[in-house]
Amino acid sequence: MTAVRCIDLCKTYRQGDQDIKALDHVDLEVEHSGFVCLSAPSGGGKTTLLNAIGGLDIPDSGEVWVAGQRIDQLSKGELAAIRLTQIGFVFQAYNLIPVLTAQENVEFVMQVQGVAAADRRSKSQAILEEVGLKGLEDRRPAEMSGGQQQRVAVARAIVSRPALVLADEPTANLDSKTSDELMELFVELNNHHDTTFVIATHDQRVMAYAKRLIKMLDGRIVEDIEQRAA
Amino acid sequence: MHYVQIIFTLAWRNLWRNHRRTIIMLAAISVGAWAMIFMTSLMRGMVNEMLRDGIRALPGHVQVHHPDYRDDPSVGNLVSLTSAEIDATLAGAGIERFTARIRVPAIISSERESRGVTLIGADPLREKSVAAVGSEIVEGRNLDGPDDGGVVLGRKLAEKLETQVGKRIVLMSQDPDNEVADRGYRVVGLFEANLAAHEEAFVFAGRETVQKMLRIDDRVSEVAVAGDDYRVVDALLAEVRVLMGKDDEVLPWTELDEYLGTMLGVMDGFVLVWVVVIFLALSFGLVNTLVMAVFERVREIGLMLALGMRPSSILGQIIVESVLLLVLGLIIGNLLAFASIIPLKDGIDISIVAEGMEMFGASSILYPEIEKSDVILANIVVLVLGFIASLSPAWQASRYEPVEAITKV
Numbered sequence: 001m002t003a004v005r006c007i008d009l010c011k012t013y014r015q016g017d018q019d020i021k022a023l024d025h026v027d028l029e030v031e032h033s034g035f036v037c038l039s040a041p042s043g044g045g046k047t048t049l050l051n052a053i054g055g056l057d058i059p060d061s062g063e064v065w066v067a068g069q070r071i072d073q074l075s076k077g078e079l080a081a082i083r084l085t086q087i088g089f090v091f092q093a094y095n096l097i098p099v100l101t102a103q104e105n106v107e108f109v110m111q112v113q114g115v116a117a118a119d120r121r122s123k124s125q126a127i128l129e130e131v132g133l134k135g136l137e138d139r140r141p142a143e144m145s146g147g148q149q150q151r152v153a154v155a156r157a158i159v160s161r162p163a164l165v166l167a168d169e170p171t172a173n174l175d176s177k178t179s180d181e182l183m184e185l186f187v188e189l190n191n192h193h194d195t196t197f198v199i200a201t202h203d204q205r206v207m208a209y210a211k212r213l214i215k216m217l218d219g220r221i222v223e224d225i226e227q228r229a230a
Numbered sequence: 231m232h233y234v235q236i237i238f239t240l241a242w243r244n245l246w247r248n249h250r251r252t253i254i255m256l257a258a259i260s261v262g263a264w265a266m267i268f269m270t271s272l273m274r275g276m277v278n279e280m281l282r283d284g285i286r287a288l289p290g291h292v293q294v295h296h297p298d299y300r301d302d303p304s305v306g307n308l309v310s311l312t313s314a315e316i317d318a319t320l321a322g323a324g325i326e327r328f329t330a331r332i333r334v335p336a337i338i339s340s341e342r343e344s345r346g347v348t349l350i351g352a353d354p355l356r357e358k359s360v361a362a363v364g365s366e367i368v369e370g371r372n373l374d375g376p377d378d379g380g381v382v383l384g385r386k387l388a389e390k391l392e393t394q395v396g397k398r399i400v401l402m403s404q405d406p407d408n409e410v411a412d413r414g415y416r417v418v419g420l421f422e423a424n425l426a427a428h429e430e431a432f433v434f435a436g437r438e439t440v441q442k443m444l445r446i447d448d449r450v451s452e453v454a455v456a457g458d459d460y461r462v463v464d465a466l467l468a469e470v471r472v473l474m475g476k477d478d479e480v481l482p483w484t485e486l487d488e489y490l491g492t493m494l495g496v497m498d499g500f501v502l503v504w505v506v507v508i509f510l511a512l513s514f515g516l517v518n519t520l521v522m523a524v525f526e527r528v529r530e531i532g533l534m535l536a537l538g539m540r541p542s543s544i545l546g547q548i549i550v551e552s553v554l555l556l557v558l559g560l561i562i563g564n565l566l567a568f569a570s571i572i573p574l575k576d577g578i579d580i581s582i583v584a585e586g587m588e589m590f591g592a593s594s595i596l597y598p599e600i601e602k603s604d605v606i607l608a609n610i611v612v613l614v615l616g617f618i619a620s621l622s623p624a625w626q627a628s629r630y631e632p633v634e635a636i637t638k639v
Contacts, residue, residue, distance in 0.1 A: 056536055056633040077540060084538025091636060097530055099243035111236045112539050156537075 002065070003164050003196040004030040004053050009062035011048055011219070022048035023059060024219035030212075032163070033194040035187070037201055037210035045219035046200040047168055053198060054087055054166045055079040067163045084113060088157030088195075092169035095153035096141040102128060102152045103137040106159050113160060127155040131185055147178030154182065158189055165189075167199040171206055183209045233543055241550040244523065255519045256559050259612070262512045263563020264570070266505045266608040267600070271571050272578075273504075275599040277497045281460065283424050284490040289483045290328070290454030291463045292470050297479045299451060300486075305334050305444050306406050310477040312448035313353075313437065319473050320455065327456040329356040332440050334451060336403040338383075338433055340391035347387065347433045349401055351440025351450075354378070370395035370419030378436035380418030384429025388420050395420060401433065405445045413443040461494070501604055505611045512612070513619045520552055520623040531627050532635025545628035552620030553613065560609050567605075571598045 011023040022045045030036050038046040051057035052064055055071050064072040067086050071079060083089070088109075096105045106124040115123075128137055131151040141149050150170060157165050167186070171179035187209055189195050199206060207213050215223035245252050285291065294316075296307035311319065313330040320328045332351030337344055350357075354373040373382060381399065383391070393399055395417050402412035415435060423429045441448060453474070457466040463482045471480045484491030524531070531544055577595040 051633050054536070080535065080538050080540050082538075083536065089536055091533070091536075095533070097240070097533065099240065099247060104239075108236070108534075109537055112233065112537070112543075 001032040002029055003032045003034060003067065004028065004198065005063075005065040006049070006053065007063040007065075009049070009052060009059045009064065011045075011052065011057070011059045021045075021219040023052065023062075026062070026216075026219070026221055028214070028221065030196060030198060033190065033196055035190045035197045035199075035209070035211040037199050037207045037213050038216060039202055039207055039213060040200075040216035041202060043218075044216045046202075046216050048219070049216070050166050050168050050198065050200045053164075054089060055082050084109065085160075086163050088160075088162040088165040090150070090153045090157050090165065090167035090170045092172045096149055096156075098141050101138050101140055102133060102144065102148075105141070105152050106156045109156055110160055115160070123159055124155070127159045128152070131155045132181075145178075146173050147175075147181065150174060150178075150182055151185070154185060154189075158193070158195060161193065162195070164196045164198065167197065169201055169203075170199065171201065171203050176205065179203065179205060233540075233546070237543055237547045237550055241547050241554055244527070244547075245551055245554055248523070248526075251519060251522070252555065255515055255555060256562065258512055258515050259556060259559025260562035260566060262508050263560050263608060263612060264566040266508050266612075267564065267567035267605055268570055268598075270501050270504060270604045270608065271567070271598040271600045272596060273500065274497065274601055274604060275597045277493060278599050279424075279597060281490055281494060284487055285456075285460050285483050289486050290456045291460055291483050292455045292457070292467050292480060293483070293486055294453035294455070294470065294474050294478050294480050295451070297477075300479070303333065303335065303451070305332075305404060305411075305446060305451065306408075308406075308446060308449040308451050309453060311474070313450050314448055316450070316453055320453075320470075323469065323473050325455060325469070325473075328453060329353060330437070330450040330453045331357065332437060332444065332446070332449075332451050334403050334444065336401050336433070338387070338391065339400045339402070340393040340397065342392040343390060345387065345390060345430075348431055349403060349440065350432055350434045351437040351444075352376070352434055353437050354434070357434075366422050367419045368422045370417070372419055372421075373434060373436050376437040377439060378418070379415065379439050380435070381415040382419040382421055382434040383417055384432060385420045385422055386426050386429035387431075387433070388417070390430065393417055401435065401443070403444060407445075411444050413439075415439075501607060502611075505608045506615070509612055509615050513615065516552065516555070516616060517619050517623065519555070520548060520620050523551065524548060524623045524627045527627075528630065528635045531630055532632045532637075535630060535632035536636060541628040544630075545624045548624035548627050549617065549620050552616060552624070556613055556616040560612055564605065564609070568600070571600055574598050 006026055006028040009023045009026040013020045013022055026049060038049060040046040048057060052059050053066065055074070059072055062072070063070055066082065069082070071082055074082065097108060100108065103124050106127060107120045110120045110123065125137065128134060131154055133148060133151055133155070136144060136148060144152070171182060174182065183206055186197055190197050199210065201207060210227065213225045213227055214221055294309055296309055299307040309316070316330045329352065334349050336347055336349035338347045352373070353376040367382065368385060373380065381401070388394060391399065398414050398416050400412055400414050402410060405411040421429070437450070455466065455470055457463055460483065467480065467482050474480055484494070534544060535541065575597070577597045580596050
């Protein structure tokens with residue numbers, strides 16, 4: 001079953017007098033429970049591709065399908081609903097809402113989804129324990145380390161069991177030990193919950209965890225490698 | 231419902247994120263609300279006092295006259311019913327506060343001075359139920375009844391005439407045949423009024439004594455009727471019109487004294503303008519606060535949109551934040567206003583500017599009055615205009631593209 005399908009995606013940005021091709025006829029298919037790393041130098045198009053898959057950015061042309069639904073032609077409200085129910089996001093930084101505690105951050109998506117309070121509470125506590133943050137439920141982001149914050153973000157991304165998790169440079173602000181812990185958590189979630197992961201990174205250690213490594217350059221996919229994950 | 235909870239949680243916590251800015255803005259709204267209510271209560275107190283004084287300075291809430299009396303207030307234009315018939319008609323209909331009086335121009339002469347005055351031939355007991363002027367006796371006594379042969383003068387008039395209680399004066403007017411009608415009276419009392427002009431203008435004598443002097447039998451020139459509330463006179467007006475028949479003119483105080491009637495409308499307009507002007511000054515601070523709050527949270531707003539929150543919820547969040555700020559400020563401002571008005575309920579002595587105030591009919595003691603409608607108006611204006619003022623920053627926040635907002639530096 002296909003979790004993500006991109007067909008002939010193109011996206012051009014205007015920068016000063018120059019047109020930058022962020023996506024140049026990209027075709028991509030990710031199977032359900034896949035673990036894919038998008039690797040590219042800065043400006044290579046990996047974040048643009050991730051944003052297009054996540055419905056955060058609309059391509060100039062081409063098609064984007066997520067969980068069997070074409071999303072590139074949906075309205076803002078419909079895209080918001082897709083993101084809410086089908087996709088979990090982990091961003092590089094500013095991942096959490098500062099005025100909410102760790103548990104409230106995890107509950108945020110469920111609350112917007114309309115999940116009952118008791119159900120939210122039990123699920124968020126369970127997932128925080130799963131990502132190793134038991135006891136830190138009432139801390140606000142400013143009271144947690146970068147690694148702990150990213151774990152909360154991961155917990156939020158997966159707590160409502162989305163079919164797809166998109167992570168953009170999730171380890172960029174973390175030390176190597178915390179990065180490894182986070183990636184092991186991703187692998188575990190991928191193995192145990194069949195969650196599909198698409199991770200944009202230029203961190204070699206992160207790439208080593210992926211089952212499939214897609215290299216991009218100047219908005220094009222230049223290599224697509226099946227690999228044995230670390 | 232689930233959206234409402236998260237919107238309120240986020241709005242409330244974001245409000246206290248930059249607590250210094252919030253406290254400053256709260257202080258501004260509170261002072262603004264206080265100023266709206268406090269100043270309005272002072273103005274309302276002053277105007278209401280002027281209105282009440284004006285109404286109790288003989289008009290009552292509704293008056294009955296001969297149709298030509300207002301153009302020619304002479305003894306030739308008398309009410310069609312006699313005072314006995316008027317008493318029977320109005321009292322029989324359950325109206326308690328009314329008085330039938332003679333009110334004619336006259337000349338009063340002491341042994342030293344003469345002055346033009348308005349002579350009121352009154353039944354003192356009935357008069358007291360409608361009008362205040364003449365009832366505050368500061369020297370001597372009030373009239374005993376409609377057949378009392380004495381007169382009561384204002385203290386200022388007595389000073390001008392260089393007369394006093396116990397001395398005699400002469401009142402001179404015209405009878406219906408345009409013959410001079412005069413009579414000597416003994417000054418039995420002096421009254422004080424809120425306005426010096428009233429003390430100089432009115433002379434009170436017993437109604438029957440004046441009727442005899444003017445040779446008008448049991449006729450009167452004016453019937454004044456008072457209801458419970460000077461603002462609500464329509465029902466009373468209709469009832470008196472029915473009771474008095476079509477031969478006489480029955481008018482409300484707002485038409486009898488257009489200056490007073492206009493003042494009521496002007497005051498209501500003034501309150502609205504005052505409240506809106508203060509709010510406009512406040513709105514700059516409010517909008518600035520919200521714009522800053524939104525600007526500081528661009529990435530977070532982008533994050534919430536990226537996670538699937540609807541733009542309308544972002545809009546709601548900013549508006550709720552603004553409304554919470556306004557409600558808090560209004561609560562504090564209202565409490566401050568009540569706390570500063572209640573200790574002043576015994577009045578503020580403004581006798582230092584009494585003469586200037588008297589020029590437009592105000593007394594020298596200012597009694598602040600909180601009117602429910604003014605308080606509601608001030609609060610509604612702040613809330614509604616505050617809501618409108620917050621729409622622009624809230625709309626901007628809800629229009630962010632998540633991908634641009636998240637990467638905003």
